[in-house]
Amino acid sequence: MQDDDGLSGRRTPRRRSVRRRFATLYAGLFLASGTAMLAVVAFFAGGSIQAVPGPGSGAAVPGVSAAAAARIASLEHQLTQAQSRQTQQLLLGSAVGLVVMGLLSLLLGWYAAGRVLRPVRAMTAATRRISADNLHERLAVDGPHDELRDLGETIDELLGRLERSFAAQRRFVADASHELRTPLATMRAAVDVTLGKPGPLPEQTRVLAGRVRTELDQVDGLLDGLLTLARAQHELPSPEAVPLGELAADALAARELSAARALDAAPVAPVRGNRTLLRRLVENLVDNAVVHNEPDGWVRVTVRETSGVPASVEHVEHVELVVENSGPTLTHEQVEELTRPFRRAGPDRTGGSGAGLGLAIVAAVTEAHHGRLDLHAREDGGLRVVVTLPAAVGTEVQA
Structure with missing residues (x-):
């Protein structure tokens, strides 16, 4: 069983959005650079954390009592733990911020890609509106002189060449209609005059004239078909x-x-x-x-x-x-x-x-x-x- 398009078993390929790819690429680059920066921060922050002996495990210091040495060791241990917690909180906060900024970069990338591709969408819509009946229209892309404007001007030049080509083809169809029908009518009239002459005609001449008349009718039908085909392909008069x-x-x-x-x-x-x-x-x-x-x-x-x-x-x-x-x-x-x-x-x-x-x-x-x-x-x-x-x-x- 065939579908509405007259095709069976053929699936339309899924359309891939350039805007989506740009946004994904932007967010991916942001996340990659953010992850690399977070790894560098973690490396240097981890290198500054050193294990400090716990209370009571420090070596005796000359001139310092055992109680004072134990107190110093305890304070150093607490300071190390505080630094470790701060480093962990910093890394955790950076990771959460990276995730949030990654999602935000996806939205910003979507918006930025839309702004960049807006001239492309405008050119696409204008190109779809232009057909053989309105080839005089142009894209007329404005804005800064960049690659997109160069593309629009190139398409406008192509439309100009197509317009000239279509105009030349229409002129050829009109000229062919006049130039070819006139000799055909002349030859048909000559055959009719020959067949209409008084007096008997040789049978061979009559057969030949009839064959020529038949061929002229076929050529005239072929010419009429070609002109109709060309006219239908280029214009739709008087709807x-x-x-x-x-x-x-x-x-x-x-x-x-x-x-x-x-x-x-x-x-x-x-x-x-x-x-x-x-x-x-x-x-x-x-x-x-x-x-x-x-x-x-x-x-x-x-x-x-x-x-x-x-x-x-x-x-x-x-x-x-x-x-x-x-x-x-x-x-x-x-x-x-x-x-x-x-x-x-x-x-x-x-x-x-x-x-x-x-x-x-x-x-x-x-x-x-x-x-x-x-x-x-x-x-x-x-x-x-x-x-x-x-x-x-x-x-x-x-x-």
Whole structure:
């Protein structure tokens, strides 16, 4: 059974905090230096303690009576014991103070690490906000000219190069759309004029013209797919509330499939996005399910809310589009290749009029709408494609 991420048996590695490591390192260094200092103090304090004979055990001193000598020895012994107790109390107090300061150093290290890493957190948050649609934004790290500011300026320079690269790619897409469609239209018109001339044409010429027209249609479809793929990867024009159920019904009707039999769509919230791109997404999924199917196979399209709540609930978060079909059994490796441009899986996916861009366009459109695409090979053959898209914010679901 697969989890929500479409993966099984894969665990997300535990995130290790740099701030925690800095605080632990700071406290560890403090405790190590404090322990070393306490050991030096104990060494010198212990060296000053000497055993003094107890009362009555001292040697006789000339000119001093035995009672006076015993009294002196007793006082020396008491003084030694007092010094020993003071040294022990000093070492005990130092050890307790070291433990307390160690805990305090941990808190101070946590605070200091947070202050030092604050610019890094700000750069991380700003970098996450920047995408292909707002590459003009910059981190603009202020403060002293240190290593962190150098890092921010380096990232800003990288964003500048990316912005110029994306702009050049958009210009190329626009130029290619004009420069390539014009000669294609000219060649198609020439073929039509040739076929429309009065009088009989040689059969070989007619066959050749028909073949050229077919190839021109395939090239035109390939060009349209490439332009759609590039447009979906770089921009999301004119977002609006789009009902996926209606798009699915239209796509099934265009393929002359009965929506009543193949479509399972309860009233759900619309998704927010570009209607043209989302229509292309749905059409590509339905076309893929119909073309790469088995004879007398079936196609099932489902539109539903991921939360599974009734349609009377006012607000939903995501809408799911599920397209399934029968067909040959696919391996996991083949399924992983399907979203790559010009890739097909299986012997029945190597021919035909398709350009191998259908699911690649679906993946690009899904990513442009901040959604998720999951492909699963069905156990009894065929493919199950799940597209999860965010619902339009603040949209009420009509029962």
